[in-house]
Structure formats: C-alpha cells, structure tokens
Amino acid sequence: MAIKTEAVGKEWPATTYEVGKEKIREYATVIGLDNPVHLDREAARAAGYRDVVAPPMFCVVYSFPALAPAVFDPEVDMNFAAMVHGGQEFEWDEPACSGDEITTTAKCLEISERDGKGFYVFESTSVNQNGDQVARGVWTNIVRGV
Amino acid sequence: MGVPNVGDQVPELKVTPDKHLPNRYAGASGDFNPIHIDPEFAKAVGLPNTILHGLYMMGLVARANTELAGGDPRALKRLSVQFRGMGAPEQEIVVTGAVKSVDGDRVVVDTVAAQGDNQTIRNAEAEVQL
Numbered sequence: 001m002a003i004k005t006e007a008v009g010k011e012w013p014a015t016t017y018e019v020g021k022e023k024i025r026e027y028a029t030v031i032g033l034d035n036p037v038h039l040d041r042e043a044a045r046a047a048g049y050r051d052v053v054a055p056p057m058f059c060v061v062y063s064f065p066a067l068a069p070a071v072f073d074p075e076v077d078m079n080f081a082a083m084v085h086g087g088q089e090f091e092w093d094e095p096a097c098s099g100d101e102i103t104t105t106a107k108c109l110e111i112s113e114r115d116g117k118g119f120y121v122f123e124s125t126s127v128n129q130n131g132d133q134v135a136r137g138v139w140t141n142i143v144r145g146v
Numbered sequence: 147m148g149v150p151n152v153g154d155q156v157p158e159l160k161v162t163p164d165k166h167l168p169n170r171y172a173g174a175s176g177d178f179n180p181i182h183i184d185p186e187f188a189k190a191v192g193l194p195n196t197i198l199h200g201l202y203m204m205g206l207v208a209r210a211n212t213e214l215a216g217g218d219p220r221a222l223k224r225l226s227v228q229f230r231g232m233g234a235p236e237q238e239i240v241v242t243g244a245v246k247s248v249d250g251d252r253v254v255v256d257t258v259a260a261q262g263d264n265q266t267i268r269n270a271e272a273e274v275q276l
Contacts, residue, residue, distance in 0.1 A: 023174075030174045031205040032161060035217040047218075056212070056222045057205040060175055081191065085200045089226035095219065138226075 003118050003146050005111045007075045014105045017062035021052045021098040028055055044097070051098040059090055059135040063124040066104035067139060070122050076108065078120050079143050086119070086142035094132040101129040109138070118146035149248060149276055150214075156243040156255055159210040163198060163235050171202045198233030203259050203267050210241040211255055211272035223252070224273040231264040243272070251276050 021041070028038040036043035037053050044052045054061075071078060096102060103126065110121035124137040168182040177199055180187040188196045204227050215221030233239065243257035257270035 027174045030167070030170050030202075031209055033209055033217075035219070037219065053219055055205075055208065055219050056225070057201070057208045060177070060201050064176055085229050087226070087228045088201065088204060089224070091224045092222060 003111060003113045004075070004077045007073065007077075007108045008111050009108060010070075010073075010075065011105060011107045012066065012070045012073070014103050015066040016101055016103045017065060019054060019058075019062065019096050019098055019100045019102060023061065024052050024054045024058060024098060027058050027061060031055065031057070041098075049095060049097055054096040054098075056090065056092050056135075058096060059092070059126065059137065062096065062102045063104045063106075063126050063135065063137055066106045066124055067122060070106040070108060071120075071141065076111070076120065078118070078141065079146070082144045082146075084142050084144075085140075087138075087140035089138040091136045092134070093136075094128060094134050096128070096134050100134075102126050102134055103128075113146055116145060118143040149251060150245050150253060152245050152248060154245045156210060156214050156245070156257070159206060159213070159241040160238055161206055161241075162238045163202070165235050167202070167235055168196055168198060171199050175199065175201065177201065193232070194234075196235065198235060198266070200229040200233070200267070203229075203233050203239065204270075206239060206241055207257050207259055207267055207270050207272070210243060211257060211274055214253070214255065214274050215276050221274050221276065222272065223275055225270065226272075227257075227267050227270040229266065230268055231261070231266045233259075233261060233264075233266040237261045239266070243270075246271070 120141040255272045259267040
C-alpha cells in the first residue's frame with residue numbers, strides 16, 4: 001500500500017500556552033532537577049532570569065498541544081497501533097520563564113517510506129509574547145508495516 | 147569551569163524511576179498515552195508492561211548534559227536523540243556521554259541512556275555552551 005503524502009507541508013493552527021511557576025516545579029521535580037532557578041523566584045532573578053525559568057525539555061509541555069492535531073489529522077493518516085517515537089530534536093533560544101505566553105505552530109516536514117516503514121516528521125516552532133523564538137522541535141514518528 | 151577536551155566523559159547520571167514515575171511524568175508533561183500508565187492496555191498491545199516515556203528519558207539526557215555546565219539551563223542549545231530500546235520503570239537508567247567536538251566555548255557531547263545492556267537512547271547529540 002502506498003503511503004499518503006498529501007499532508008507534507010501542511011501547517012496546523014497555533015496553540016498558546018502560559019507558563020506557570022508551579023508547572024515548572026512539577027516538571028523539574030519529576031526529572032530530578034534541583035537547581036533553584038527552576039523553583040525559586042528570587043534565585044531565578046539573581047541568576048538573571050525574568051522569573052522562575054523552565055528546564056529546556058519543558059518545551060514538550062508547551063509544544064505538545066500544537067502537535068496533537070497534526071498527528072491525529074486524517075490527512076496524515078498515521079497508524080497509531082504500529083507507531084513508535086523514533087527520534088526527537090530540539091533547539092533552544094530564548095529561555096521560557098513563568099508568566100511567558102508561548103505560541104507554537106506545527107508543520108509536517110516529511111512523510112516517506114523506507115524499508116517498509118513510514119517516517120512521519122513534524123516541526124514545532126515556539127515563540128514567546130515578544131516574538132522571540134524559544135524552541136524549535138523536530139518530531140520523528142516511525143510506523144512499521146506501511 | 148574550564149572547557150573540556152574531546153573524549154572527556156560527562157558526569158554519569160544514574161536514576162531508578164519508581165513504579166509510579168510514568169504517572170507523575172504523564173501529569174507533568176500532559177502525555178497520557180496509556181502504554182505508559184495502564185498495564186492492561188500495554189499488555190493488550192503486545193508490550194511486557196507499561197514503558198517509560200521516551201521524552202522522560204530524553205529529559206534525563208538533557209539533565210546530564212546541562213550538569214556539564216553546572217546545571218545552567220541556558221547552556222543546552224540543542225539536543226537530538228534516537229529512541230531505540232523501550233525503557234521500563236523500576237530499573238536503573240545510566241546516562242553516559244563523551245565530548246565529541248569542541249568549538250570555542252561550544253561542545254558537542256555524544257550521549258547514551260541505558261538500562262543494563264538495553265540502550266534506550268543512543269546517538270544522542272547535545273550542544274552545550276560553557
């Protein structure tokens with residue numbers, strides 16, 4: 001069966017996420033990060049941040065809502081039962097701090113077939129309330145037996 | 147702290163996620179895929195049991211590389227990983243890495259996360275600004 005590639009280049013509506021101090025604490029605690037810049041406002045400000053700063057991988061929290069409609073889009077037609085998260089890349093620019101409003105857009109970069117596997121590659125681009133880029137992600141899902 | 151040399155090891159990180167860690171990570175991240183939190187669902191789709199979120203393990207890889215810069219979250223500029231083996235709760239995860247290249251104050255680190263012989267994340271490349 002040939003893989004559907006019509007969705008390559010498609011973009012989905014942006015989502016906006018407001019970063020909160022206690023959400024940063026919750027994420028940092030699960031990962032085991034104890035740097036007070038993630039937990040304490042005074043410590044974060046003393047280190048030069050506007051407010052409590054999110055760990056880099058907190059980007060999954062604010063960018064995931066933009067990805068969900070992309071991966072579930074019928075035009076993408078991804079078979080979840082046979083899907084694995086194959087690879088992930090992030091690049092970080094401006095730090096994300098408590099109080100920031102981060103807007104993320106998702107785009108389908110690639111749908112291709114190699115060795116009986118489907119590769120579905122999405123890009124997320126996240127900017128803050130000042131228009132500064134915070135993070136860019138490349139999400140690769142692999143579907144066996146396409 | 148000085149800029150490391152090619153081949154230098156990054157500080158090893160060892161973490162044993164408890165049985166309920168995937169539930170807490172699901173809550174913290176918003177990823178409630180049942181393969182991570184529902185043993186019956188996981189077994190119904192052919193897995194031995196619930197598995198760790200790949201992005202949780204990537205979070206540990208990010209933590210290990212950030213520690214190279216004294217834990218400063220601004221230091222991590224880029225992280226690229228490939229998920230290979232599945233990770234399981236209640237087994238120790240060991241994150242190891244070695245400096246692959248140095249360009250001024252930017253270093254590239256090659257990192258692996260493993261549970262025993264099972265490399266759950268490999269070919270992880272982190273760019274850290276020191």
